[in-house]
Each structure stands twice: as C-alpha cells, then as structure tokens.
Amino acid sequence: MIYVVERRLMSGLPNRSLTAANYIIAHESGNPNNCGPDALEREITNMNRNKAKAFTSHWVGGGGRIVQIAPINKLQYGCGPKGNPLSYAQVELARTNDKDQFKKDYAAYIWLLRKLAKDAGIPTTLDGSGNGIKSHRWITNNLGGTTHVDPYSYLASMGISETQFKQDIQNGLEQSQQIEKDDDKMQFTNEAPKAAVRDHIKQSVDKKLIDKSWLDKFDNGTMTNGDYEGLKLIIAQRSK
Template identity: 85%
Template sequence: MTYAIEKRLMSGLPNYALEAIKYVIAHESGNPNNCGPNALENEITNMNRNKAKAFTSHWVGGGGRIVQIAPVNRVQYGCGPKGNPLSYAQVELARTADKEQFKKDYAAYIWLLRKLAKDAGIPVILDGTGNGIKSHRWITHNLGGTTHVDPYSYLQSMGISEEQFKLDIKNGLDKPTEKDDDKMQFTNETTKAAVRDHIKQAVDKKLIDKSWLDKFDNGTMTTGDYEGLKLIIAQRS
C-alpha cells in the first residue's frame, strides 16, 4: 500500500544544509491533551506557530493522513542540536484515543519512515548501530542535546511493543518477512562483480552509506533495494 503525502510547506523556515545524511527520526507528539478528531491539525497549527523553536518535516495522524510541512534534506529543529544536522527527515505521530484510528495512523507512520529511509539511502533499521531510522530516545541516549524519549511509551500504550515496532520498520506491514526469492540473484560472477563495483564506487564517493555494500556482500540485498539505490546514486552524482 502507498499513501498520498499532502504538501503544506510552512513559510519562513530556516534553510540550513545538513552536515551529513545519517538518520530519519521517529517522534510522537507527547501531548496527551490533544487526542481528539482534530489532533493532527491542532499539532500542525501549533508547530507552525512555534516553528522558530521546533519543527519537523512530516506529521502523521487523522486516520492515516501524512502531511509534509518542511523540506527534507535540510536541517529541522526536532531532535536537538546534535541530531538535527544529521537527519534527512523527522516524522511526528499525532496522538489519538481511538485504537481503530491508531491502526491506520501507525500503518502510515511505518510506511513513511521506511520510504524516507529509502529515499535518503540509509538502512531501514530502527535504533541499530550506524546509520538508519532512529527514535528520539536513541538520539537522547546516544548523541545527547535533548532529553525526549519518544515514541515508545505512546506506542506501548496502544499495544505496540518496542520489539514489534522494530520488526515493523524492518519488514513493513505489507509483507511479514522478506522472502529469499526477493534477494538478488546472479547468473554469473561477472555480472555480480559489476553490480558490486557500482555500489562500491558510490560508497567511495560518499553518495550512499557503506552499510549498503555490507548488505550486498552478506547476500541480503533485494532487487528492489538495488533499483532504489540506482535512482539515489543517479540523483546524487
């Protein structure tokens, strides 16, 4: 399943280049007083009002809606001075008291975090070592400069454990596990070597993260991974 992304970019935002593309950040609003049917719009309005101090690139809520309010690949003010310059995108999840609505919001949240990581050319792994999708809590515990520990407590309150969240980020919600048939297959060593050389050259030029070469070498890269990488490499060359 794919989702439409509503683009409603806020005006007057700061425009700073990233130091590096390492992370996509997973947040939640942390606002237990805003869980009603208008929670998403309330959060966006509030962020627009306070954008000089805090803003992220995307919001998710309202029954699976996705709203982009700031550009990706530019500094956003969402996870502190140490994490912000390294974060391609930062995604906030609006709260709800309706568990059926939460299921729709969560599905869109997972989809968006995975999509943004692929767009950024970083691993689709939550809170692992190296680059990838990071919770705000991971930034607090590993980089500092912030004290927030979202989104785990809210997800837990809605029945999503930390382990489940990590699995859903890894596998997505459309297919429970990655099939061996999806992994790249080669009819000869010459073709395999050519593909590896293409990836290695992109790593050497710092167009993509080295973890992609590691994924190729350990045999877990899928055809879809490589097709996405080719687009990213072409865009950044």
C-alpha cells in the first residue's frame, strides 16, 4: 500500500544541519490521556505550541494518516542532544484505544519508517549495531542524553511484541496485507481516458497536492478504482 504524506511544515524551526544522517527514530506519544478520535490533531497542535523544546519530522495516527510537520535531514528535537544530530527523521505514533484503528496506524508507521530509511540509505534494521532505525529506548540505553523508552510498551499493549516489531521493520507488512484484486485495478479501453487520468494525477503532483508515489502507482498499473476515487477527494479538498 502507498500512503499520502500530508505536508504541514511548522514555521519558526531552527533549520540546523545534522552531524550525520545515521538513524530514523521510532517514537510514540507516551500520552495515555490522548487516545480519542482527534488524538493525532491534538498531538500536532501541542507539538507546534512547544516546538522550541521538542519536535519531530512526522506524526502517524488517525487511522493510518501520515503528517510531516518538519523537514527531514535537518536537526529535530525528539531524542535528546546526542541522538538528535544523527537522526535523518523522527516519527511519532499517536495513541488510540481502538484496536482496529491501531492496525491502520501501525501499518502506516511501519511503512513510513521503512520508506524514510530507504530514502536516506539507512538499513531497515531495528535497534541493531551501526546505522539503522532506532527506538527512543535504544538512544537512551546507548547514547544517553534522554530517558524515554518508547515505543515498546505502547506497542505491547496493542499486541505487538518487540520481536514482531523488529520483523515488521525488517520485512514490511506486505505479506500480511490484503492483495488487491486484479479486477479492481483501473482499466482503459483506449488511450485518451488513460492519458486524461494520468494528466490529472501529474498536475496534482506538480502542484504538490499529493505525493509523487501516486503517479508511480498509476504508471506501474497497481492503482485501483477505489484508490483513484479516494485520491480525487483528497485533491479536491487540497485545491480549495
């Protein structure tokens, strides 16, 4: 599955360069009092309010939504003074009490962590030696400068063990996700409608309304009719 990354970059960030881009950091909010349907937006609002003290590049939640609020490959304030200068991106997971929503959030979380690692040329290994995807707990135990140990306890409370989390980071969730049916994939009887749909998607990419991954999905023939119907709604909303 390909996700749309909503770009809502905060203003007034420090825009400082990293010492090295060695890690992608996996966080969770650590906020048991914010688990409702609007938890993601509340967390983003709170982080924007307190960005002088703490902020990360991405949030995941709300049923599989991904929101980027700060630039990647720039200093973020998420895992302490020793880990921050080495972290290409840092990803927070908003909490929920809804197990069905958690499954969607977790799938997006895994996808994003792996994508960011691949974009940065970082191994998709979790809490191993050398460069890779690191939990906040790994930073605490190995680099110091912070005391947080997320995200393992929250993941465990939702049925995801440390072993499972590491396997999912390493391999992705593609094998466990529902495979799209061939008869639902977009089909065209001639080239004119196909060209019109592609042009619509490309124009939206050029306008930065959607991520280029949607155009890639159309070009490689894996976009379904449902994908495009949902994409049209997103484009329409962001064009207002």
